[in-house]
Amino acid sequence: xxxxxxxxxxxxxxxxxxxxxxxxxxxxxxxxxxxxxxxxxxxxxxxxxxxxxxxxxxxxxxxxxxxxxxxxxxxxxxxxxxxxxxxxxxxxxxxxxxxxxxxxxxxxxxxxxxxxxxxxxxxxxxxxxxxxxxxxxxxxxxxxxxxxxxxxxxxxxxxxxxxxxxxxxxxxxxxxxxxxxxxxxxxxxxxxxxxxxxxxxxxxxxxxxxxxxxxxxxxxxxxxxxxxxxxxxxxxxxxxxxxxxxxxxxxxxxxxxxxxxxxxxxxxxxxxxxxxxxxxxxxxxxxxxxxxxxxxxxxxxxxxxxxxxxxxxxxxxxxxxxxxxxxxxxxxxxxxxxxxxxxxxxxxxxxxxxxxxxxxxxxxxxxxxxxxxxxxxxxxxxxxxxxxxxxxxxxxxxxxxxxxxxxxxxxxxxxxxxxxxxxxxxxxxxxxxxxxxxxxxxxxxxxxxxxxxxxxxxxxxxxxx
Numbered sequence: 001x002x003x004x005x006x007x008x009x010x011x012x013x014x015x016x017x018x019x020x021x022x023x024x025x026x027x028x029x030x031x032x033x034x035x036x037x038x039x040x041x042x043x044x045x046x047x048x049x050x051x052x053x054x055x056x057x058x059x060x061x062x063x064x065x066x067x068x069x070x071x072x073x074x075x076x077x078x079x080x081x082x083x084x085x086x087x088x089x090x091x092x093x094x095x096x097x098x099x100x101x102x103x104x105x106x107x108x109x110x111x112x113x114x115x116x117x118x119x120x121x122x123x124x125x126x127x128x129x130x131x132x133x134x135x136x137x138x139x140x141x142x143x144x145x146x147x148x149x150x151x152x153x154x155x156x157x158x159x160x161x162x163x164x165x166x167x168x169x170x171x172x173x174x175x176x177x178x179x180x181x182x183x184x185x186x187x188x189x190x191x192x193x194x195x196x197x198x199x200x201x202x203x204x205x206x207x208x209x210x211x212x213x214x215x216x217x218x219x220x221x222x223x224x225x226x227x228x229x230x231x232x233x234x235x236x237x238x239x240x241x242x243x244x245x246x247x248x249x250x251x252x253x254x255x256x257x258x259x260x261x262x263x264x265x266x267x268x269x270x271x272x273x274x275x276x277x278x279x280x281x282x283x284x285x286x287x288x289x290x291x292x293x294x295x296x297x298x299x300x301x302x303x304x305x306x307x308x309x310x311x312x313x314x315x316x317x318x319x320x321x322x323x324x325x326x327x328x329x330x331x332x333x334x335x336x337x338x339x340x341x342x343x344x345x346x347x348x349x350x351x352x353x354x355x356x357x358x359x360x361x362x363x364x365x366x367x368x369x370x371x372x373x374x375x376x377x378x379x380x381x382x383x384x385x386x387x388x389x390x391x392x393x394x395x396x397x398x399x400x401x402x403x404x405x406x407x408x409x410x411x412x413x414x415x416x417x418x419x420x421x422x423x424x425x426x427x428x429x430x431x432x433x434x435x436x437x438x439x440x441x442x443x444x445x446x447x448x449x450x451x452x453x454x455x456x457x458x459x460x461x462x463x464x465x
Contacts, residue, residue: 002038005161009173012193020242024454032064039064041159045071072176073149083146087139090202091224092125093400102390135226143204152180166190170197178205189460198225199400213237214447216404236453243371244449248346252354259332266356266428267301273361277393282383286417296428305334357427362396370441375427376411410441
């Protein structure tokens with residue numbers, strides 16, 4: 001039997017490839033039913049056994065779909081940590097700079113906690129990091145020597161895969177999966193699970209075929225990860241296959257009714273940045289004050305989607321931050337985690353699709369809103385406070401992956417309350433404003449929006465040699 005090992009090591013992988021109608025998983029299962037000589041072995045970390053394990057074996061495919069559990073070792077020796085540090089900073093972008101010197105949360109230290117090492121990190125990137133031979137050959141060679149642990153050895157021995165698919169190449173789990181494949185000379189296909197994964201740090205292994213969503217991600221793979229053009233294939237964002245579907249769309253009147261908003265009202269969707277952006281209450285209070293005073297000339301409401309990060313303290317932070325708005329008559333909270341629950345996904349995509357403007361604080365929701373052609377606004381000021389740059393929301397303008405979004409002009413960046421009011425008011429009066437710029441954003445950032453990304457990925461998994 002042709003055997004594919006497929007890692008499922010993050011919730012983003014489940015969102016991208018499993019949960020929505022017409023997903024890669026659904027298409028792969030359809031193929032398996034037609035080809036009894038093929039099978040898929042899903043490898044999951046133990047913490048995902050209960051969450052996803054029972055969802056991955058469809059009825060009738062028990063012989064062709066198997067779930068295996070294993071864990072990649074997280075603890076590293078001093079020598080391993082030193083090597084990990086050295087190869088990670090072969091890349092030093094605007095994104096790396098923010099993460100390594102300022103951090104993404106204003107009340108916490110940067111990644112690694114040692115901002116003073118930034119000169120050493122920059123030196124590594126500007127010397128060793130300029131060598132493609134080091135990136136392509138020396139790093140993977142040394143990695144296999146310095147990290148001798150082989151957590152997936154027994155699984156590979158038993159199933160003898162023909163192909164390995166690693167759809168979260170940024171993750172440590174998938175690094176070990178790729179390492180085992182490299183040791184055995186097995187063909188590999190890989191993907192980043194997010195649009196911002198290839199501009200952060202250098203990743204130790206190159207897949208034989210890297211599937212990327214857009215020209216933007218391809219550029220990152222070429223410039224930062226030293227891939228060759230011939231090893232990269234454009235496929236599109238698989239979860240956009242769902243977003244561009246029209247069969248889930250409901251009339252605006254129905255959405256307003258479900259939100260308990262008046263039928264003639266307009267609403268702004270506010271996508272929170274949580275602990276990344278502690279001054280959001282000032283922004284929200286300002287918008288509500290303008291609405292209460294009738295300054296927009298119409299009835300304007302607010303849907304707040306709190307940050308749904310996995311950390312308990314982020315959720316507690318959001319709860320405390322937004323409590324003051326819980327009883328405001330113009331505010332509705334959408335607190336459900338929608339990816340992974342189809343009905344909730346339908347609900348939220350309708351809320352997003354009918355929003356009269358979207359304020360998204362440097363999140364991927366900016367790109368998803370652009371797919372649906374929603375007017376986009378991003379505050380770049382700290383409410384009524386004046387924070388130093390390294391603790392200000394302004395620092396997020398330096399993200400490398402966001403730079404290209406900003407260059408299109410589709411995301412209107414506002415630097416004070418006057419700018420914020422003007423941007424909201426302009427979009428409420430004319431939702432077609434900047435439509436050409438949003439089209440440019442879709443062309444440059446979103447990849448193909450034809451609903452066939454999952455089909456293209458499938459073709460690479462079952463491609464004949």
